[in-house]
Structure formats: C-alpha cells, structure tokens
Amino acid sequence: MSAQKPVRRITTPQIAGRKGGEPIVSLTSYHAHTAAIVDQHADFILVGDSLGMVMHGMETTVGVPLDLMIMHGRAVVRGTKRALIVVDMPFGSYEESPNMAFRNAAKIMKETGCGAVKLEGGARMAETIRFLVERGIPVMAHIGLTPQSSHVMGGFKTQGRDEETWAAHEADAKAVAEAGAFALVLEGMVEPLAARITKQVAIPTIGIGASAECDGQILVLEDMLGLGSTPPKFVRVYGDLGGQIEKAVSDYAADVRSRNFPGEDELYR
Ligand code: KIV
Numbered sequence: 001m002s003a004q005k006p007v008r009r010i011t012t013p014q015i016a017g018r019k020g021g022e023p024i025v026s027l028t029s030y031h032a033h034t035a036a037i038v039d040q041h042a043d044f045i046l047v048g049d050s051l052g053m054v055m056h057g058m059e060t061t062v063g064v065p066l067d068l069m070i071m072h073g074r075a076v077v078r079g080t081k082r083a084l085i086v087v088d089m090p091f092g093s094y095e096e097s098p099n100m101a102f103r104n105a106a107k108i109m110k111e112t113g114c115g116a117v118k119l120e121g122g123a124r125m126a127e128t129i130r131f132l133v134e135r136g137i138p139v140m141a142h143i144g145l146t147p148q149s150s151h152v153m154g155g156f157k158t159q160g161r162d163e164e165t166w167a168a169h170e171a172d173a174k175a176v177a178e179a180g181a182f183a184l185v186l187e188g189m190v191e192p193l194a195a196r197i198t199k200q201v202a203i204p205t206i207g208i209g210a211s212a213e214c215d216g217q218i219l220v221l222e223d224m225l226g227l228g229s230t231p232p233k234f235v236r237v238y239g240d241l242g243g244q245i246e247k248a249v250s251d252y253a254a255d256v257r258s259r260n261f262p263g264e265d266e267l268y269r
Pocket of ligand 1: 028046047048049050051088142185187208218219220
C-alpha cells in the first residue's frame, strides 16, 4: 500500500510567480475553524493585526501585542494544510531597527510555523525588508493606507487622492520590491494609482480597496461575511453571518425561556 502524499503548502515563490497570472485569492483569518474553511479556497491566509479591532474590540491596530499575533497565528497554522500563512508584525515590533525586526520575525515564524510575515511601510522599511529576506524570512510589504500609522495619517484615509502624492507611493512600491518583498499589499489607494503600481513592480500586488487591476485581492473575512461592524464601502459582502447568529441566539433564548430544551434522557438516548 502506498503512503498518501502529504499536501504541500503554497510557498512564497509560488505566490511571487503569480505576477500577471491567475488572480491571487486571499482572506484574513484569526482562528483554526474559520481558517480550515478558508484554506480550501485561498492561496494565502493573513493573520492580520486587524484582529485587534475585529476580535478584541480595539479602536486601532496600534495596541496589538506580539504575543497575541503569535497565539492567533498558531491557531491558523494548526487549522490549515494548504494555504501559505502570513502573520502580521504588530506595531512596535519591527520599526526600530533591522535587528529588532529579525528577532521578532524569527520568533513569529518559530512559534507559529507560518511561512512569511507582513509589515507596513514603504521606502523607510526597505533596509529592514532586505535584512530579513537575506536571513531567511519572507516578507510581504504593505503600503498605501497603513493602519498602524493611522495616528499620523489622521485616520483611515484613502491614499493618492492628490496626484502630487503618487510619485511617493510609486517610490515606496519600487523600494520594497527591490528590497526583496515577495508580494505587496496596496490598501485604501485610488484605483488608477494602484493600477499603475501593479504595472511598475515585478512582484504581485494584493489590493484591498485598491484596484481590480491588482494581481489579487484580500479582504477581512468578517467584513465579507457580514459579521460585526459596518464594513468599509469597497467591501462586497457575501453573507449575513451577523444576522444569522442574531437569529440563532434569539431562537435559543426563546427556547430556554419556554423550557423548550432537551433533557438528559433525550441527549443520551
Ligand atoms: O491586518 C489586516 O487584516 C491587514 C489587511 C487588511 C491587509 O493588514
């Protein structure tokens, strides 16, 4: 009897090789059970630091600690077999120096088993990206609307509305691609700028509120499932999980209040 071939996970070179090809499918996930479902359809799953806001009720991602990212990263790796798992480096864990970034990225990779990390920032992070990649850590870059800098940006604002800023965003994209990032998230960026950047860089761009010209798209899972607060305008909502949970919980409460729930006899019959 021949042993079953293990399912191989999608690798960072495979994602990089999708530039200009079949669009890359990606979603966030923070737990083992949703990750197991997403794993059947996504090329990569991001354990995004958006989990601070989506799961833990924080106002921004700034307060997310490294240990929380590692805990959720581990759960997502455990729940999946196929997709590449990328874990976000949280605010304060990488900006200070390439050495600090390496220590924390290595900790994330060792303790979660993920295949890559993501960090925010363009040209200013290029040296750090090069340092990590040269030492064996695949990096996904993230430019445009970078939520960890929301206090400096004055909120969660679409980037590139003023054409005079385009050159700086283009320079950011070029810098992170040249530094060795294997893919680039373009978040909250006007459509023509995201399309231009996609043409200019040799690595795949992954849009979120950017452009259908990007090489792939990522959404926050809860946003596209209709679970939680009102999603950003650009999100196409594919479900009404919030409504379904609300109905199920209200039906359950009504059953309990009218003593319409199974007793031990029924359960063990
Ligand atoms: O944290 C996150 O979920 C992200 C995506 C929105 C790209 O960075």
